[in-house]
Amino acid sequence: MADHILEMQSITKTFPGVKALSGVSLAVERGEVHAICGENGAGKSTLMKVLSGVYPAGSYGGDILFKGQTCSFSGIRDSEHAGIVIIHQELALVPDLSIAENIFLGNERRGASGLIDWHKTNAEAAELLASVGLREEPTTPVGQLGVGKQQLVEIAKALSKEVQLLILDEPTAALNDNDSAHLLDLVRALRDRGITSIIISHKLNEIEAIADHTTVIRDGKTVETLDMADPDVNVDRIIRGMVGRDLEAFYPDRDSNPGEVVLRVEDWTVKHPTQDRLVVDDASFEVRAGEVIGIAGLMGAGRTELMMSLFGRSYGKYVSGKIFMHGKEIHTRSVAAAIEARIAYATEDRKAFGLNLIDDIARNVSAAALGKLASWGFVNHHEEARAAEFAMKSMNIKAPNVKSIVGKLSGGNQQKVVLSKWLLTDPEVLILDEPTRGIDVGAKYEIYTLINSFVDAGKAVVVISSDLLELLGTCDRIYALSAGRITGQLPKADASEERLMTLMTKEKELTA
Template sequence: MTSLLEMRSITKTFPGVKALDQVNLDVKEGEIHAICGENGAGKSTLMKVLSGVYPAGSYDGEIHYDGQVAEFRNISDSENKGIIIIHQELALVPLLSIAENLFLGNERAANGVINWRDTFQRTEQLLQKVGLKEAPSTLIETLGVGKQQLVEIAKALSKEVRLLILDEPTAALSESDSQALLDLMLELKAQGVTQIIISHKLNEVRRVADTVTVIRDGTSVSTMSAASGDITEDRIVHDMVGRDMSDRYPARPRNPSDILMEVNNWNVWHPEHADRQMIKDVNFHVRKGEVVGIAGLMGSGRTELAMSIFGRSYGRNIGGEVQLHGKSADVSQIDRAIDAGLAYVTEDRKSLGLVLDETIRTNITLANLGDVSNAGVINEHEETQVSEKYRGAMNIRTPSVFQKVVNLSGGNQQKVVLSKWLFAQPEVLILDEPTRGIDVGAKFEIYGIINELAAQGKGVVMISSEMPELLGMCDRIYVMNEGELVGELTAEEASQERIMSLIVTE
């Protein structure tokens, strides 16, 4: 196969930081090429160089595209050559229709007048290509994330894409939506569309990738080929983190003691649809030193359960009782839930877990300002000391606690969220998708933190869509389906097959 894209010795420097150092990438025409690496390794920076976000002249090295030297000054330059990037945060306008989104900025018009008939006909053709049956007039806000991802791909196809770049395309998708997207990638490959996928999900990489390039600390360290049988999860992980990881889940002694928290007869109704019950007579408990998992498909009610317990931050007409140390606990508001000893690490760290435009220091102390203030005035020196302590303990990779969290990698952002809640000194920590969108190295560090909390006698409730993660980390697993707990398994009893069997038979 001939090369469609060659990036040679790409070096990109920011003030005080070399983000890319002599990176090489060779993408063959018609292949799916995966780029793997830890958060902060330089994957997104490399794609921004390629797409013209960082224009020619702002980096060293050369880009050769379709046999010619390419110097992209902006995104339009790269798109005109058929290079389209779909970011993890989708760039769709919720209140516009599918058709309007597909041709936004690329309208099918003559003399300033949009040809709507042509627009809708072309939209139907593109939706058929990506397997969507929705009408072109359907508003984006009515679609789930999986279908929105397909709309983004249809939008790329409308621009006569030759090289499609997908950045963490399945990070927010259910298992079935993820499989549908991977199938579509293989179909596009059969149609001759060259693709680059950035992903932390190594099983998905192995399923679709012809070639894998691993980037570590801003340098390309290896390239492996499916044709030669080089691509294995163990090798990718080794090259990503620079060491062997014989066990993805750090071992810990499992010796839970007394019951720490009990939730009894918990019922929750939808906040807007009064006749729709989201959580139905849920009962569960967590012991001191225990990691309890909650498994279930997307939409099973896991997040709604967690948020409703944590200060009733979801739902209405909430009934039931939460007990801590055998006594009824007031969790009716978020501040009261925190005072009672609960903490909740949200699945959506960017929107709900962090103040992105504030510093690491500000974010870490946010849930427990009383401990760094006097008479309502924050002691900034003490706040700095606290944040420095957690920066070291949590291995947050940053030159300073005065760095804004928006500039951190996903794994380091998650460590800031965890630091915030650990500083609040909870007794029970509810973790909702704690490793979503972060790499294997950062995952291992977060697993170590969870084990340490359990060793201190804390109770941990872990919600995860990754069943191997629950099986590797939890002492017990509750299985949830349609707002109800449909089963409970010990670590010894649990398997992916048993969990799925409980979901589909109840």
């Protein structure tokens, strides 16, 4: 008989107008890595917030049994006292405090006088950092660390609380490949120490590599729990459970028929905003009507910097270069000028720069195209609502209505709101920076379909992505960047991960 450290029985959670969880049940064995998968909005994070006390007892239906005892957590402190610690996707660290101060925040190490014992604090922090493989001084401010190292600080913080069940919500979403591999190795090491982990992730290849069992949730209900040791269980099998059907291909088919050159960039050079160095160095590229081009590059290559500087000089200090639309030079010295030139840019950080999270869908969709919805300086709110309702229908945005607050939507639906905002400006060139980061395979497929529809209408798309397979699956041509320079381009027929990586690591410009 399985030794279950956790059982969640018939959990139901309702928000105004939305039933987020409907009788969800989950059983986790002691000392295993248990994955939870599902499309955006399926209820994964909501379920874990119920478990960790973010949503307290009394605000949901059903029972939680931890180590065989029924639990009623009134807050996070209660669940942590029991040995359950959650690490949210948005890390809860204080940048200006040291690593040690963050680890023991709210759980301070005090001496006999009642004051904080800093020697003990730093010594214990050093031991915890060593246990997670982080070689940093405990006195280092957390704000000086990269995201990957901050994740390790969060895990060290959990270990300081004598964690027995560790919940990781999208732990590798913002990490590069090396940091992701290190974190997964750490989770395996924790399993060897008898610590149980629950991982929520959209990276199904990582789930396949690390999980012992995977529970699939769809539309707020438990679909199934898969034994990952079963030879018939693979990524395709998980996807079938998540979306309720087979995805015949990860990327929808599209006939490529590029037309005339829409956007041409020549010798574009930009300096860092505060340092005397080039972040974009003499970059030239073009994109045609009915074409999707990709921009590939390692972290720090200058992909986002290139596109942001083109879009109204939103980044860095312009040095030189020209932009042409349909063969005519244009000057995009401001975001308004870029929009007027019919260029749109969907940022990689939708929460910080793409959306107003405390406002509703209608206001977000209209934000970049108020001129189309206004007369005599006043926005026609009826037209604004109509535009948002059309976007909700055409984009399949899952929300009660256009007055729904964007911050409460799932990541995939938030991304659809971002795209709706820019499509309302009627762009001819749509720049998409990491368009599918942090969203599930079903929502990814919908966004790929929207990209295809856009270029089928004769428009042009530029895609920046850290996922080379995504570029290979969606683009007609792919440009590679290295240290701010375009080092070559490959048509889809000739492109491969290996050839792209070769270009991405070159220091001098090559001919494709």
